[in-house]
Amino acid sequence: MGVRKIDVSMCTGCAICVDYCPMDVLKMDGERQKAFIKYLRDCQSCFLCERVCPENAITCIPVYERRIPLPW
Amino acid sequence: MADEVVMRDIDVLVIGGGLAGTFAAIKAREAGASHVVQVDKASVGRSGCSAFGAGVIRTFFPHEDDRDKAVYESVLRSHFLCDQERLAQHLDDVYDRIREMDSFGVEFEKTPDGKFDRILARGIYRRVMFRGGYRMMEAMRKAAIEKGVKIVDRVMVTDLLTDGGGAAGAIGFSTESGQVYEFYARSVVLATGRGFMKGRRPGHRNVTGDGMAAAYRAGVTLAGLDSAVPNTGPAHYDIGPGNNMYLGAGGLLVNSDGRRFAETFDPALKERTELGILSVACAIEARRGRTPLYLDMTGVEPEKVQRMKRVIPLPLMMYERAGVVVGDRFVKRIEWVIEGPSCNGGLLVNSRYETTLPGLFTCGDTMPAVGPEGQTALPGAMTSGARAGKYAAGYASEVPPPKISREQVAEFRERMFAPLKRRDGIEPDQVLLSVQEALMPYDVLVLRHEERLKAALQEVEGIWHGQVPLLQAYDPHYLRMAHEAGNIALVARMMLESALYRRESRESLREDYPYLDHTEWVKLVTVKRDGDRMELGAAPVPLERYKLRPPVEKVLHPLWRAAEKQGIIRVENGSVKWA
Numbered sequence: 283m284g285v286r287k288i289d290v291s292m293c294t295g296c297a298i299c300v301d302y303c304p305m306d307v308l309k310m311d312g313e314r315q316k317a318f319i320k321y322l323r324d325c326q327s328c329f330l331c332e333r334v335c336p337e338n339a340i341t342c343i344p345v346y347e348r349r350i351p352l353p354w
Numbered sequence: 355m356a357d358e359v360v361m362r363d364i365d366v367l368v369i370g371g372g373l374a375g376t377f378a379a380i381k382a383r384e385a386g387a388s389h390v391v392q393v394d395k396a397s398v399g400r401s402g403c404s405a406f407g408a409g410v411i412r413t414f415f416p417h418e419d420d421r422d423k424a425v426y427e428s429v430l431r432s433h434f435l436c437d438q439e440r441l442a443q444h445l446d447d448v449y450d451r452i453r454e455m456d457s458f459g460v461e462f463e464k465t466p467d468g469k470f471d472r473i474l475a476r477g478i479y480r481r482v483m484f485r486g487g488y489r490m491m492e493a494m495r496k497a498a499i500e501k502g503v504k505i506v507d508r509v510m511v512t513d514l515l516t517d518g519g520g521a522a523g524a525i526g527f528s529t530e531s532g533q534v535y536e537f538y539a540r541s542v543v544l545a546t547g548r549g550f551m552k553g554r555r556p557g558h559r560n561v562t563g564d565g566m567a568a569a570y571r572a573g574v575t576l577a578g579l580d581s582a583v584p585n586t587g588p589a590h591y592d593i594g595p596g597n598n599m600y601l602g603a604g605g606l607l608v609n610s611d612g613r614r615f616a617e618t619f620d621p622a623l624k625e626r627t628e629l630g631i632l633s634v635a636c637a638i639e640a641r642r643g644r645t646p647l648y649l650d651m652t653g654v655e656p657e658k659v660q661r662m663k664r665v666i667p668l669p670l671m672m673y674e675r676a677g678v679v680v681g682d683r684f685v686k687r688i689e690w691v692i693e694g695p696s697c698n699g700g701l702l703v704n705s706r707y708e709t710t711l712p713g714l715f716t717c718g719d720t721m722p723a724v725g726p727e728g729q730t731a732l733p734g735a736m737t738s739g740a741r742a743g744k745y746a747a748g749y750a751s752e753v754p755p756p757k758i759s760r761e762q763v764a765e766f767r768e769r770m771f772a773p774l775k776r777r778d779g780i781e782p783d784q785v786l787l788s789v790q791e792a793l794m795p796y797d798v799l800v801l802r803h804e805e806r807l808k809a810a811l812q813e814v815e816g817i818w819h820g821q822v823p824l825l826q827a828y829d830p831h832y833l834r835m836a837h838e839a840g841n842i843a844l845v846a847r848m849m850l851e852s853a854l855y856r857r858e859s860r861e862s863l864r865e866d867y868p869y870l871d872h873t874e875w876v877k878l879v880t881v882k883r884d885g886d887r888m889e890l891g892a893a894p895v896p897l898e899r900y901k902l903r904p905p906v907e908k909v910l911h912p913l914w915r916a917a918e919k920q921g922i923i924r925v926e927n928g929s930v931k932w933a
Contacts, residue, residue, distance in 0.1 A: 284556075284592065302488075304396035304405070304560045306508070306529050306831050321831055323783070326552075326559035327592035328406060329668045330488055344591045344672040349787065350554050352589060353692040353796040354640040 284325035285332070285342050290316050292339035299331035299340060323347055358534035361391060361506075365750040366743065367523055367539035368392040368503075369511050369565060372402030373732055374718025375545030376494045377451070377739030378746065379503040382543070385747035390503045391537060395510035395529060395834060396560055399495030400488060402547050403719070404735065406557025407487035408595040409665035410602070411732045412479055413452050413472070414445050419479060421445060427478055428725030429902045431628055433860045434876050435578070436725035438900040439705040444729040444737045451736040452482060458497040461485040463665065475602030476626050483665045487557075509535045510834050511564065513766040514542065514572040514714065515758060521713035522756030524568075525766045532774075532830040534767060538758055540750035541713045543742050544569060545735075548719040549697040549845035552786055552838070553794065555585065556592050557668070558696075562838040563845035565720050569701050570844065570883050575710040577878040577893055578699030578722030579845070580852035581861040582799050583630045585696075589646070589689040593672040599665060601625045603658040605651045607636075607690065609644040619916050634863060634913050636692050637800040638922060641932060648687040656682035692800065695793035697849040698723060698861075702880060702893060707742035710882075713749055717742035722878060773836035779826025782839035788817045789839075789846045802853060803865045811850040818843050847888065852879040855890045859911035865930040870911040872904040 285307060288299075295315030300308045308331060309320040319325075325347055332340040365387035368379045371394030379392040394401045414424050424445060429436045452470070456462060463471040463483040472480035484490045499505060511526035515538070523539040546565030550558040566576060586607075587594045601607075607625050609615050619635045620627035627635075639647055659682040663670045673679040678686055700721040701709045709716050717738035723730040729738055773779065792813040793799060798806050822840045827833040853862065856879050858871040877892035897903045910918065914930060917923045923930050 301397060302400050304401050306396065306834065324831075324835065327556040327672075329671055330400065330405070333488070333668060333671065342672075342675070344556075344593045344676050346592045348552075348783065350552075351787075351791050351794040352554075353637075353694065353794055353799065354645055 284327035284329070284347060285319055285322070285340060287341045288317050288319060289339045292337045293317055294337055296336065298334050298336065302330050302334050304328065304330070358536055360536045360538070362538045363755060364389050364391050364523065364537055364539035366390045366541050366543060366746045367537045368543045368545060368743070369524060370394060370402060370545030370547065370720070371396065371398030371400070372404035372545060372547060372718065372735060373491065373494065374720070374735035374739035375543065376491070376498050377736055378543040378545055378717055378743030379498050380501050381740045381743035382747040383501040383503055385744045387747035387750055391506060391539070392498065392503050393506040393509050393511060393524070393526070393535070393537065395508065395564070397507035398498065398505045399491040402561055403558050404732065405488045405491045406595060406668065407490065407732050408598050409487070410473070410475055410481035410483050410598045411452065412477065412481045413733060414448050414479060416445070416449055424479065426902065431630070432723070432725035433870065434872070434897070434902070434904045435722070435861065435878060435895055437705065438902065440729055440738070441724045443705065443741060444724060444734065447737040447740065448733050451740060455490070455494070455736070459493040460490045463661070473602050474626070475598035477623070477628060481598065485664050486667050506535070510837065511568065512770045512837055514568050515756070515762060516572055516711065517756040517758065519712065520756070521711050522758060525763060525770070527770055527830060527833065529830045529834045532833070534770070536758070536763060538756055540753050540755060541715065541746040543746050544701065544714060544716045544720050545718050545739060546720055548700060549579070549842070549849065551695045551790060551793065551842045551846065553695050553790060554587055554691070554693040555696070556594050562842050564838065564841050566700060566848070567841035567844045569709070569714070570848065570881070572711060573883050574714060575702045575880050575882045576700060576848060577702040577880045579697050579849045579881060580856045580879045581698040582694065582696060582849065583698055583861060584633050584692050584694035584799060585629060586632060586636055586690055587693040589691040591672065591676050591688070593669050593676065594693070596662070596666040596669040599662050600649060600651060603651070603654045603662065605649050605654065608648050608650055609639045610646055611644060615639050618920055619913055630861060631913065633692050633800050637796040638917060640796050641801060642922065647690045649690040650687040651684035652687060654684060659683060692796055694799050695790060695846070697845065699852070702878070706745045707738060708745070713753065715742040715746045771833070773825045773827040774833055776824065776826040780821050780824045782825060782832070782835040785817055785821050785825060785839040785843055788821070789814060789843050793846055793849070801863055801865060804854065807850055807854050811847070811854065814843060814846045814850060818847055848881045851888055851890055852881055855879045859914060863911060863913060868911055868914045868925055868928070868930050869908050871908040873906055873908050876904060
């Protein structure tokens with residue numbers, strides 16, 4: 283499931299998370315200058331956004347968003 | 355839709371923003387190419403596997419390590435499929451590339467006297483450690499920009515442009531604006547990685563075989579796709595990678611009886627054995643009903659966990675979040691499975707990293723690997739990327755600018771945007787899950803039999819013909835997802851066709867062909883487009899040019915032999931029977 287929450291009260295709109303996200307999951311709300319989660323399902327649970335956020339505004343959890351088959 | 359962006363007069367176009375592509379771009383500039391463009395569907399340095407590298411780089415130190423042993427291990431463990439010329443280049447270059455990365459500002463773990471600190475992890479050679487894949491790649495991105503590489507982020511290349519039988523550039527779209535990007539280039543380096551299929555490996559889900567699929571459509575020959583050597587990882591947490599650090603630190607793999615099992619197949623290295631052996635060992639435990647399997651790290655010393663926090667910070671953060679790591683201890687064992695689906699292989703290359711399309715070069719995971727101690731993963735990306743970039747620059751200096759066919763551009767634009775024009779089409783996710791379900795079972799991916807491979811192929815063919823043509827997208831983001839799903843289905847077809855073609859056990863095990871056949875099969879399985887047909891073939895490894903050659907014999911595969919010795923299987927009428 284990866285990224286779960288961007289705390290809008292802490293987000294300063296620096297867009298580092300949006301730049302970093304390899305999966306194009308996060309976007310900027312141009313009007314409010316806040317990052318938001320747009321395509322949650324495509325999150326690859328890499329935790330990069332949480333790690334690079336200078337305000338610690340992002341929370342991720344290591345749970346599968348999609349069903350991915352098991353090998354046995 | 356806004357007008358297209360056209361970038362002309364490119365000397366070297368690098369497609370892919372991982373370590374191989376970034377080295378290619380840097381070295382192309384250093385070799386004198388004036389206009390070098392590097393494009394990525396995400397962003398250069400934060401894309402592909404490299405940014406999520408597992409903290410270690412297997413590095414041959416010429417002044418400390420035994421070269422003959424490194425060559426021998428690589429060739430033997432690749433079952434002689436290894437390109438021994440590329441392996442020699444790799445061993446010549448890899449230490450210099452590490453020092454170069456050090457000079458670019460990549461932070462390595464060092465000893466108090468400033469030397470590279472190395473640890474033993476998987477395999478026989480020690481590895482240098484760097485602090486965080488994304489930080490390593492940030493330094494590489496910065497180095498590329500300083501060298502004058504023009505970076506284009508958030509553009510997904512969908513097709514390779516060709517000009518009278520040679521590479522002429524590429525075409526793609528912005529995943530933000532949907533604008534078309536046309537790149538006209540004298541030479542192209544494809545560095546898009548292998549066929550991970552958005553499977554069980556976080557950090558690798560944007561490596562969807564896009565370059566392999568584009569090359570196939572352009573008529574380029576691919577090779578080695580029959581080889582699937584999946585990694586292993588947690589069953590219920592979306593966490594990874596990091597196995598080299600875990601197993602190198604003393605992590606144990608145990609089965610449902612609590613018994614270690616890797617040593618059955620590699621008594622010397624045990625859990626630190628090569629992936630090809632480890633994935634087979636896990637699959638055989640599953641076949642014997644001894645699952646669930648677990649990774650047990652509870653005995654690992656706190657100082658080693660602290661080092662993991664420096665070297666693989668992202669997975670360790672995740673394990674803390676999951677309550678598996680508390681303080682500097684792993685407090686519970688983790689249910690463990692084979693990861694995948696994925697396939698190895700890539701574009702057929704020579705020792706100058708040239709593909710079968712003139713002007714198209716490749717490197718890193720986009721080409722067949724050169725054996726476990728050699729040019730694979732991050733170390734392979736460094737050495738092959740650097741050479742591919744240099745050779746591509748040399749090629750570009752000798753050829754005129756390409757002539758771009760407007761008909762070809764029009765055809766590719768039509769294909770690119772078709773999913774956006776469809777109504778009532780299919781979600782990319784449906785295609786994705788269907789392909790994964792067909793390929794993921796351990797008895798398709800790792801322990802193979804013609805019947806099961808054929809059933810999986812039938813499934814994937816059904817998806818290819820029935821679902822892929824109906825993929826629908828709502829916006830440029832979804833358009834990327836739709837193309838990725840289509841590419842994954844195409845790579846899955848190539849992989850299964852290639853797997854069926856090889857009638858022996860070598861990098862992957864066949865129950866119906868359990869023999870390692872050096873009399874017939876020291877060859878890479880090749881695949882190439884012939885109109886609507888997939889043409890299979892074999893490229894013999896040029897053993898006559900190499901120092902190390904296998905005995906000309908057909909023997910029971912060493913892993914099957916080990917299983918037979920343990921009474922796990924027997925061989926009857928040329929086929930494996932399970933005890």
